[in-house]
Amino acid sequence: MGMFERTASVFDDAMVLDEEYQPDKIRERDEELEQYRQALQPIIDNRPLSNIFVYGKTGTGKTVATRYMIDHLQEDAEHYDDVALSITWVGCENLSSSYQVAVALVNELRSSDHQISTTGHSQQAVFNMLYTELDKIGGTVLIVLDEIDNIGSDDDILYGLPRARANGYIEDARPLVIGISNDFQFKENLSPKVRDTLCEAEILFPPYDATELNSILYPRAEKAFYDDVLADDVVPLCSAFAAQDTGSARQALRLLYLAGKRVADNGETNVTGDHVRGAKEELHQSKVIEGMQKLTTQGHAVLLTLASHTANSETPVRTRDLYDRYKTVTEKIDADTIVERRVRAHLSDLTMLGLVTVHERNEGLNAGRYHEYELSVQLDSVLEVLSEEQRFDDIVEIVKQQVHGMDRT
DNA sequence: TTTCCACAGGAATTTTTGGAGA
């Protein structure tokens, strides 16, 4: 037997639960798909085009629905000799300006041996290249800009593209922009001139509720798992948790996958509600850890101070005492010592992130009104994250010692 | 009822930082 063999598993085809998986039928989005169909119809009819904007939070089906629609559109367009259609898809996750989007578009349209570099051109030069490429292709060019809200208020590309034809920069092509945005506010930040051209057709994808998530999950669960390995409450629980939190199908699918993975890893044979609860906890925990890692050095320093109090069983701590120790901590790790007001702000940030909890105390004339803080996360995981920064090493070691000292007594 | 502790946290302002263009 080789070193690797196929793991016995509850999964028939786990890829069905993957983010990349494109279902052959979109569920619970009938209205949105119909709006989409109407917005795209002019392409087939050779009527004037209007640009399309798609809004919705992550996991509400914007991207999947767009893929689905343009697949069908492309297929159906082939039945008409006088409809020339080409599609260009650009994900703007890492593009923060119109210039960068324009470069990405040019490179997407050009063959791999005629790519341009991301620097060194003037914005106008790149736009001209883009127009030339569009004209070469000709016909209707559908340009999908996914996560377009990344470009912020720099909207030149959104202004230029839809008007290129009217302004005489291109003659043979009809560009049509589909913008996909996670941010409802994005529209507000655009300049007015862009707003009315781009937002001619708007399609809104609201968060899913638990019932809708169920209807999305069940068919997928059926394909992903072998028969009879899922307990009855598994899918409804995934849906309920995801609906309560974000209303995201991505999250619900993730929960379902993680629950199954837990079962597979343990060599068990059936997925139960408890596995889902475990998966939910796991997902939550990884979000918390991620939140901790993203903190600034000062945030880490404040957290470390509170960790130190925790290790010595001195929690909850009032702000004043915490700040005293904070000063010695920053000295040891050779970081700046910031004023108390700012430390209070950091504490309030940590509270927002769910890393610490506050208790408001009030002892009137005796001791006035103040906050007391304690960790709401495992001390171990805090120390683990903090030790990732080398300058924290020594002092994290000391805190760990203190924890062990407690164990002995 | 009034007083007043001891801090919370808002607002205005200054400093630092990080990223892009010259």
Added chain:
DNA sequence: TCTCCAAAAATTCCTGTGGAAA
């Protein structure tokens, strides 16, 4: 590399606040 800009962080100054004690 330097310069510039905007955004984030920090600082400064301040007003607001709930309830125990007077």
